Amino acid sequence: MNKLLFGRYIPQDSFVHHMDPRAKLVLSFLYVIVIFFANNWWIYLLMTVVALLSIWASKINFKLFVDGILPLIWIIAFTMLIQVFFGTGGHLYWQWGIFSVTSLGILNAAYIFVRFTLIILISTLLTLSTSPIQISDAIESLLKPLEKVHFPVYEVALMLSIALRFVPTLMDETESIMNAQRARGVDFGTGNIVQRIKKIIPILIPLFVSAFNRAEDLATAMEARGYQGGAGRTKYRLLKWGIRDTIATLIYLLMTVVVFALRFF
Amino acid sequence: MAITFKSVSYTYQPNTPFEFHALNEISTKIEDGSFTALIGHTGSGKSTFLQHLNALLKPTSGTVLIEDATITHETSNKNLKPLRKKVGIVFQFPEKQLFADTVKKDIAFGPENFGSTPEEAGKLAKKMIELVGLPVSLLDRSPFELSGGQMRRVAIAGVLAMQPNVLVLDEPTAGLDPSGRQEIMHLFTSLQQSQHFTIVLVTHQMEDVANYANHVIVMEHGKIVKEGRPREVFADVEWLHDKQLDVPASTEFAFEMVKRGFHFDKLPLTEQELADDIAAMFKRRRRSNE
Amino acid sequence: MNDIIKVSHLTYKYLQNELPALDDVSFSIPSGAWVAIVGHNGSGKSTLAHSLDGLIDFKQGQVFIDGVELTEANVWKVRSKIGMIFQNPDNQFVGATVEDDVAFGLENMAVPHDEIQARVDSALAQVQMSEFRHKQPDQLSGGQKQRVALAGVIAMQPKIIILDEATSMLDPIGRQEILGVIKRLRRKLGITVLSITHEMDETTSADEIIVLNDGKIIESGKPSLIYAHSDLLLKLGLDVPYSQRLKEALKLRHIQTPQAYSDEKGMVDWLWQSLLKA
Numbered sequence: 135m136n137k138l139l140f141g142r143y144i145p146q147d148s149f150v151h152h153m154d155p156r157a158k159l160v161l162s163f164l165y166v167i168v169i170f171f172a173n174n175w176w177i178y179l180l181m182t183v184v185a186l187l188s189i190w191a192s193k194i195n196f197k198l199f200v201d202g203i204l205p206l207i208w209i210i211a212f213t214m215l216i217q218v219f220f221g222t223g224g225h226l227y228w229q230w231g232i233f234s235v236t237s238l239g240i241l242n243a244a245y246i247f248v249r250f251t252l253i254i255l256i257s258t259l260l261t262l263s264t265s266p267i268q269i270s271d272a273i274e275s276l277l278k279p280l281e282k283v284h285f286p287v288y289e290v291a292l293m294l295s296i297a298l299r300f301v302p303t304l305m306d307e308t309e310s311i312m313n314a315q316r317a318r319g320v321d322f323g324t325g326n327i328v329q330r331i332k333k334i335i336p337i338l339i340p341l342f343v344s345a346f347n348r349a350e351d352l353a354t355a356m357e358a359r360g361y362q363g364g365a366g367r368t369k370y371r372l373l374k375w376g377i378r379d380t381i382a383t384l385i386y387l388l389m390t391v392v393v394f395a396l397r398f399f
Numbered sequence: 400m401a402i403t404f405k406s407v408s409y410t411y412q413p414n415t416p417f418e419f420h421a422l423n424e425i426s427t428k429i430e431d432g433s434f435t436a437l438i439g440h441t442g443s444g445k446s447t448f449l450q451h452l453n454a455l456l457k458p459t460s461g462t463v464l465i466e467d468a469t470i471t472h473e474t475s476n477k478n479l480k481p482l483r484k485k486v487g488i489v490f491q492f493p494e495k496q497l498f499a500d501t502v503k504k505d506i507a508f509g510p511e512n513f514g515s516t517p518e519e520a521g522k523l524a525k526k527m528i529e530l531v532g533l534p535v536s537l538l539d540r541s542p543f544e545l546s547g548g549q550m551r552r553v554a555i556a557g558v559l560a561m562q563p564n565v566l567v568l569d570e571p572t573a574g575l576d577p578s579g580r581q582e583i584m585h586l587f588t589s590l591q592q593s594q595h596f597t598i599v600l601v602t603h604q605m606e607d608v609a610n611y612a613n614h615v616i617v618m619e620h621g622k623i624v625k626e627g628r629p630r631e632v633f634a635d636v637e638w639l640h641d642k643q644l645d646v647p648a649s650t651e652f653a654f655e656m657v658k659r660g661f662h663f664d665k666l667p668l669t670e671q672e673l674a675d676d677i678a679a680m681f682k683r684r685r686r687s688n689e
Numbered sequence: 690m691n692d693i694i695k696v697s698h699l700t701y702k703y704l705q706n707e708l709p710a711l712d713d714v715s716f717s718i719p720s721g722a723w724v725a726i727v728g729h730n731g732s733g734k735s736t737l738a739h740s741l742d743g744l745i746d747f748k749q750g751q752v753f754i755d756g757v758e759l760t761e762a763n764v765w766k767v768r769s770k771i772g773m774i775f776q777n778p779d780n781q782f783v784g785a786t787v788e789d790d791v792a793f794g795l796e797n798m799a800v801p802h803d804e805i806q807a808r809v810d811s812a813l814a815q816v817q818m819s820e821f822r823h824k825q826p827d828q829l830s831g832g833q834k835q836r837v838a839l840a841g842v843i844a845m846q847p848k849i850i851i852l853d854e855a856t857s858m859l860d861p862i863g864r865q866e867i868l869g870v871i872k873r874l875r876r877k878l879g880i881t882v883l884s885i886t887h888e889m890d891e892t893t894s895a896d897e898i899i900v901l902n903d904g905k906i907i908e909s910g911k912p913s914l915i916y917a918h919s920d921l922l923l924k925l926g927l928d929v930p931y932s933q934r935l936k937e938a939l940k941l942r943h944i945q946t947p948q949a950y951s952d953e954k955g956m957v958d959w960l961w962q963s964l965l966k967a
Contacts, residue, residue, distance in 0.1 A: 144416065145823075198416070299785045302827035306924035307495075313455055314496035317488045318557065319512030321480055337510070339498035343543065351780035358742055358773045359783075359841065360765065360797035370792035370805045441860050442832055543877055574857055576887040578926030603861050634878040635723065645861055650930040652953055659961050670931075674938035680964050 143265045149378055150192035150263045155272035157379035161386045162260045164272030166253055168390050177396050178248050184389050185255050188382075190265045202258040203251060217243035266298035267371075275373055296352070304345065309342045320360045400466045400485060400564040400597055402429040402452055407461035409447050421447040422620040424461070428597060429565070429614075434591065436608040436629070437601045438644060439618035445569075445601050448618065452599060453486035454479040454566050457471070466564075483511045487563030491570045493554035494547065502528065502545075502553050502647075503538040507560040520560070525557035531586060550577050565597040566590070569601070572604065580604070584611065609647040609668035617644070629668055636666070649673040691716040692753075693881050694741065699750030701736060710736040712904040714750070718897075719952040720848075723875060723882040725892035725912075728901035729926035734885045737901070741883075742771050755848055769798070772842030772893060774855040776866040778834035779826065787813070787829070787837050788822040794845045798901075815877075816870050832863025839870055843878070848873075858892060863960035866890070889916070889928040893952065900925065913950040932956045 145151070150158070165181070172178055188198060203210075220232070222241025228235040260269075274291035281287050315336045316322065320334055408650070409422040429435050429452075434542050439445050450456040456468050463470040465482050487509075490496065498503035507520035515523065525535060531552040537545065542553050550641070551571055555571070570589065572580040588611055591598055602608060608615060608629055615632040617625040619642060625632055633646050636654045640646075646654070649667050657663065661680075667673040669671050695717040702709040710733045718724050728734045739745040741752055743764035752759040754767045775781045784790030791812055795805045813819045816836040826834060835855055842850060852871070856864040872894060874880055884891065892898050892912055899909040902925050908915065915922070919937060920928040930939075932953045936946045947959055 196414070246801050248737055265785070267789065270785075295785050296783065299782070299826065302825070303779055306827070310490065311496055311905060313450065314488075314490045314493065316455055317453055317483055317490070318496075318509040318561065319483055320482060321512075323476060336496075336498045340495055343497075344495060348777075348780045350776065352783065354739075355773075355775055355781035356783055356793075358744060358768060358771075358775075359794040359845070360768055361793075362765065362797065367796045368802060368805065369801050370789065370796055370802065370809070390702055440862060449823065576926055577889075577928040578729060643862060649935075652931065652935065652957070655953065655957050659957055660965055661960070670934055670938050674935060674942055677939060678942040678944060678958065680960075686962055 143260070144194050144198065144262050146193045146263070148191060148193040148263070150188065150259070152376070152378055153382060154373055154375050154379045155264050155268035155339055156275055156373055157375070157382060158217055158260055158264055159269065159272045161382060162256055164386055164390065165256050165269075166395050167313055169252055171393055171397050172245070173397055177393050178245070178252075180389060180392060180396075182248070184385065185252050185259075187385075189255065189259055192259060194259075194262050198262060199255055199258050202262075203254050206250075206254060210247060213246055213250070213386065214243040266301075269293055270294045270298060271309055271371055271373060286364070288367070290397065292364070300348070303348075304341070308337065308341060311337050401431045401464075402466075402486070402597075403464040404428070404451070404567065405462040405464070407451060407458040407463055409456060409457045411447075413459065413605045421621050422451075422458075423459045425621075425623055427616060427623055427626060429597060430450075432595060432597055432611045433614050434598045435600070435614040435616060436612035437599060437616050437618065438603070438605075438608065440643070443618040444621040445571070445618055446637045447621075449488065449567055449569055449601065451601070452565065453483045453488055455483075455488075480513075484561050485563055486565040486567060487558040487561050488567040489555055489558050489569065489571050491573055492551075493558070494542075494550035495570075496557075497542040497550060497554055500541055501539050502542050505542050505553060506538075506560050506683075508556045509557055515562060523562075524556070527560045528553070530590070531556045532582070548575065551575070551583070555586075563596075565599065568685060570603070571600070572602075586609075603645070605633075605645045605647045606669075609649070617642075630665065633668060634666060690731065691719050691728040693720040693755050694718040694883065695751075695753040696737075696741070697751050697777045699737070699740060699746040699747060701740060701745060701749070701753050710904050711740065711747075714901075714904070714906055716899060716906060716909065718881060718883065721881055722896045723884070723894060724897045724899060725884045725886060725895040725929075726899045726901055727892060727927060729887055732901045732925075733904035734901050737854055738773070738818060738851050738883070738885045741851065742773055743763065743767055746819065754796075769845070771851060772845055772847035773851045773853060774838050774842060776857055777830045778838070778858060781838050782826045782834055785806045785825065785834065786822070787818060787826075788826050790826075790837055790917070794841055798845065800847075808844045808846075809840075811867065815843060815874065816840045817835050829905055830863060831859045832866045835863065836869050836870060839874075843874060843880075847880070849881045850873075851881070852886070854885055854887075856886070856888065859925040864888075868894075887927065888966065889922070889930050893930070917950040 169181055169205060189196065216236060218239050221242050222236055224236045224238030226234060226236050228388060270291055273294065274287055277285070277287045312322065320333055320336060325333065404425050404427050407422055408420065411419040411421055425448065437445050437448065446484060447456065451458060454463070454465065456473055457470055457472055465486065468482055497505050499508060503521060503524045506524035507517070510520040510523050511517065524538060528535060528538060533549060533552050537549070542550055545553065553577045572583050575583065584607055587598065590596055600607070600612065612629055615627060615629050616623055619631060633650050636646050636650060647668050649670050649672065653663055653666050653673055663676060667676055697715045699711050699714045700709055701711040709935045714737065726734050726737065736745060740747050741754065741961055743759050753847065755770050757763055757767055759767045783793045788809055792805050795808055800808065813822055816839050818833065818840060821829065821833065829837070841940060856867050868891060871882060872958050875882060884895070886892065895912055897909060898908045898912050898915045907925065908918070908921065916930045916933050919933050922929050932951060932955070935956065939946050951959065
């Protein structure tokens with residue numbers, strides 16, 4: 135049973151789920167880049183609306199997005215505090231040595247909070263609505279031009295997809311090895327740092343041994359099924375650009391244009 | 400040492416979309432010195448049940464009593480470690496837990512975690528490797544150089560070295576060939592007789608259940624659906640077939656005979672019982688012919 | 690030239706071992722047959738299976754698959770005639786989802802996309818896994834994963850299926866599922882099946898059993914012939930089928946039993962004849 139919730143694919147029948155993963159990947163990137171140009175509340179408002187609209191179109195429960203933000207709340211809080219105490223400009227409220235609280239510092243902290251939250255929302259949307267294999271397909275397709283410079287795009291994509299496919303298997307394995315060692319008296323939660331590191335060895339070694347055995351078996355199985363490297367293979371999965379992708383792209387481009395207009399004019 | 404379950408429920412990942420109720424209001428008692436067999440399909444909740452026997456999991460609701468220690472949802476993790484010494488679990492494919500650079504260190508790992516000195520643990524390792532029927536000369540070898548069957552025995556020795564009172568076996572013969580299976584089961588029954596273990600065995604081998612167990616628990620969808628002595632549980636062949644569970648080959652054979660008009664006072668569980676019954680039938684036939 | 694598999698004087702030794710894993714093994718299998726190779730763990734049966742598919746580089750002996758000699762030059766040609774299912778359900782699942790895994794071999798064979806689609810559909814239907822096509826391996830049981838592996842193999846339309854202890858890590862239901870699918874495929878496609886196992890009860894549907902021990906063929910013949918040699922099977926660390934065990938137990942109780950091997954049904958018939966028939 136794996137307990138990792140953050141970033142896990144939730145199958146749904148929705149606008150976002152049916153989009154081409156390449157579109158989702160590129161638009162998510164675009165969103166993250168554009169948000170760094172935001173410098174006033176109008177832009178943030180617009181981008182929040184776009185993010186919420188995208189989430190709504192994915193039919194995924196909003197609570198899961200909140201769960202995605204919570205583990206990162208300390209990092210956000212820390213970055214905000216730095217802004218509040220070290221930011222300068224605007225009206226000065228308080229000062230002590232190098233620390234100062236200014237109106238601009240507070241404003242920047244608020245911006246950072248919103249910016250962080252939106253970035254997490256949009257990247258969570260990508261991972262919740264796109265299965266790992268689709269993401270790896272998208273990366274493969276987007277990296278395709280690199281084949282011209284002899285970059286082994288296909289092999290890298292296959293490695294990525296096999297690695298992703300074995301994540302749950304190895305997580306289960308880790309848990310069962312941990313259980314076996316706990317049953318032999320290992321107490322993972324206690325001890326100082328050296329003791330804690332020592333306790334990892336009885337997990338890591340069996341995990342490595344098993345991963346190597348699996349890799350060997352898998353290589354044999356792939357060979358038996360005629361795998362001779364990427365050259366000359368056909369593809370079962372084809373990525374198709376659809377009307378949804380065009381619509382989403384237009385919305386995001388419009389957003390980009392408006393953001394730039396609000397920022398520079 | 401007895402272990403008692405009082406309406407124990409367990410839920411994985413509660414309040415998430417992946418929520419899963421693995422155990423549902425389980426109540427039963429593993430009697431001291433008993434040999435309990437746990438049967439049911441993959442996903443019936445057997446492994447979750449096992450992990451409550453030594454408090455690897457704490458019930459979401461209900462109580463587990465391990466001898467006189469009470470485990471509930473609120474029990475602090477600090478108090479659990481001593482229980483794990485009393486209840487040893489041999490997990491499925493236990494050779495996967497081997498990690499040390501020598502067999503000796505691996506077997507000694509458990510005892511050392513529970514406070515034995517390296518000397519004591521080393522002595523235990525020597526004793527245990529003999530107990531599981533491997534030569535002492537293997538102690539200084541790397542466990543990863545051994546054959547699959549030997550690795551499994553080393554892993555079992557590592558659990559026995561904690562000197563538990565209860566031995567929990569999760570399909571200990573899975574993947575072994577017939578003679579390997581027999582040797583391992585022999586090992587456990589002779590251990591039970593010599594060391595007075597309480598044994599809990601999860602298995603799909605109904606022959607083993609018929610031959611060794613005196614208490615059977617049948618699980619389905621996180622619930623106990625039948626419980627009793629092997630003869631009681633296996634008496635209802637049709638019910639077990641209905642659940643897609645096997646019955647011992649002798650019981651199955653006798654059941655086929657019943658369909659053809661034979662009569663048994665009680666369905667036999669083992670080959671010897673069935674052969675006795677059939678021999679008696681031949682005797683009667685001969686007598687009535689004379 | 691009816692033998693689809695022909696092995697002559699095959700010998701192979703692992704570097705770290707003193708004794709050969711396969712010692713002068715010769716046999717042949719007629720097209721369309723089901724042959725079971727039995728032996729305890731370490732008897733050399735898996736090495737044999739791997740050699741047939743060119744997964745082990747043997748130096749002595751010859752292997753002919755469907756008339757083609759297995760050499761370095763035509764190993765891929767030979768592999769295209771053989772589909773192998775291995776022991777561990779997880780470690781042969783390459784694709785991220787069921788359909789991807791079934792398609793993997795077809796992609797390797799450079800089958801055009803539309804045909805892949807059709808073959809994946811029909812292969813999944815044959816192993817009754819169509820409704821699982823979008824599932825990921827961690828959402829499947831061991832038996833289901835092995836059925837997917839079988840689908841991956843039959844999609845490639847091989848002439849031979851080799852089951853290398855394909856059921857040994859499965860629970861009874863999973864085992865029955867796999868054996869059921871194999872029986873159905875044989876009826877439908879007339880495929881040759883070579884199953885490597887230590888479970889005697891999985892050999893009852895075979896046409897022939899080959900008993901392997903220490904890399905040598907000890908005996909081969911029809912199941913009924915092999916099963917009757919219970920002393921030999923026990924000596925080799927194998928199981929004796931139940932009806933034969935019961936017969937031995939009855940002999941010990943001085944009951945005259947029929948000489949020839951019979952399965953459970955045959956035994957019940959015999960008991961009925963001798964005890965209940967008026």
